[in-house]
Amino acid sequence: MFDDKINPSENQTENQPTSPVFETVPVDQQVSQPPSDLNPEEIAADVSSPEEVTSAPPPDIPFDEPPTVYHENKGKFFIIAGTIVFFVLILFFLIKILFKKGTSVSQAITLKYWGLWEDKEVIEPLIAQYQSKNKNITIEYEKKSPQEYRERLIARSQNGQGPDIFRFHNTWVPQIKEVIAALPSTIMTNEEFEKTFYPIHQKDLKIDNNYVGIPLTIDGLVLVYNDNLFKKAGITSAPTNWNEAIDYASRLSVKDKNGNLITSGIAIGTASNIEHFSDIFGLFLLQNGGDLKKLDQEVAAGALESYRKFAEDPKSSFWDATMPNSITAFIQEKLVMTIVPSWEIINIKTANPDIKIKVIPVPAVPGGKPLSIASYWVEGVSRYSKNQMEAWKFIKYLAEKDNMTKLYENQAKVRLFGEPYSRVDLASTLAQNEYAGPVIQQAKYFVSIPIISRTYDNGLNDEIVRYIENAINATIQGTSYSEALKTAQQGISQIFTRYKIE
Helix, strand or coil, X not given: CCCCCCCCCCCCCCCCCCCCCCCCCCCCCCCCCCCCXXXXXXHHHHCCCHHHHHHCCCCCCCCCCCCCCHHHHHHHHHHHHHHHHHHHXXXXXXXXXXXXXXXXXXXXXXXXXXXXXXXXXXXXXXXHHXXXXXXXXXXXXXXXXXXXXXXXXXXXXXCCCCCCEEEEECCCHHHCCCCECCCXXXXXXXXXXXXXXXXXXXXXXXXXXXXXCEECCCCEEEEEEEHHHHHHCCCCCCCCEHHHHHHHHHHHCEECCCCCEEEEEECCCCCCCCCCHHHHHHHHHHHCCCCHHHCCCHHHHHHHHXXXXXXXXXXXXXXXXXXXXXXXXXXCCCEEEEEEECCHHHHHHHHCCCCCEEEECXXXXXXXXXXXXXXXXXXXXXXXXXCHHXXXXXXXXXXXXXXXXXXXXXXXXXXXXXXXXCEHHHHHHHCCCCCCHHHHHHHHXXXXXCCXXXXXXXXXXXXXXXXXXXXXXXXXXXXXXXXXHHHHHHHHHHHHHHCCCC
């Protein structure tokens, strides 16, 4: 795949209390109160001059009451006041400390991030930028091998050794329900998600009423053709529907005197030597009104027949089993048109930088609605993570408009182009891009189906792909289209039951 494929407030923690907790601080001393019928001010006002005191007879003092010492009461007043001030200050500092603990980030957090396809140099600048704004956060990114990735993700997550953040394919949701966490509404509400991303994201990434991932990209099938070979054949416009595509394929195919293909017009019809054959069959199935869960229906058999016709008749076919792998054939300019996800363009141009290509949306059924097959990757959070909120905050940060454009720019520095944007509000910035533009043009019309090649899931997709491959090969051996698909249907139904897909 590629290479082989919120803004959170500073110093905030996920457990921040909404208000400080005040505690009562006990006073160690019992405060003595002056007699209720006397106070220093009243006594001071009645004191006579020294001369009057000397000449006047002493006042009568009852023997059962001790004389009041006014300066001691005054001293106690200051002691009491000082004690109160002291304890108020202590209380103030205690409250301040408690409040600080509740609002500031004091705990260091490390987030493990498992990626696919992207080298560290692509994602590291954004990680560094995020860490500079969140001093207590450390993000450890690791690019994983796609082989057995899904199995390792589940096993290690369940034993406490998995990542906090991980990448997964849009068709994997039924397979990873046990480890994937729901996107909290405090990070992104459903309404915000639906305003930000495409309808296919909304359909693929929802369990019950919760979204379970944030997509950073959108991708799916496009048609790529050799512009030089088009011009040599006198073709100046791209095909927009299947009638035109078939006509062009007929004009572009070249055979030797023995009827052997030298140059193929389009790679459709077999399974053994066509990259993404299952995706293409899925396209035919959906465009013909079929359903992967109902392969025993006539429309499904019709889709398989249409697919096979491109390679079935030795005299008029545009592809056959003698041709090399379709990507290899296209690179060698022995194939004029091929249907692939956009990332495959990078492999083609890397292998043959001089090849002149054009990229367009896949052909539509004449008079039918535009439709293509989605295949993209998503960032999710493990339900076993102890720092789910912080993990979601980082993913949302990556999905912000400015950061998504920075990510694309970083990708475009190391390859032909970056991953097409998942944000609807960024569509216009790629609409004219010669490679990613056609993906964006189809983004509103993508449909997901678990028939995608090279997701390396060793499960839902890979198992269904094998059943479709067997069905195509069976028809080559003479089995009818309907019978071949009925056999496939039996196995695929068991897979849907295992993954609880209704």
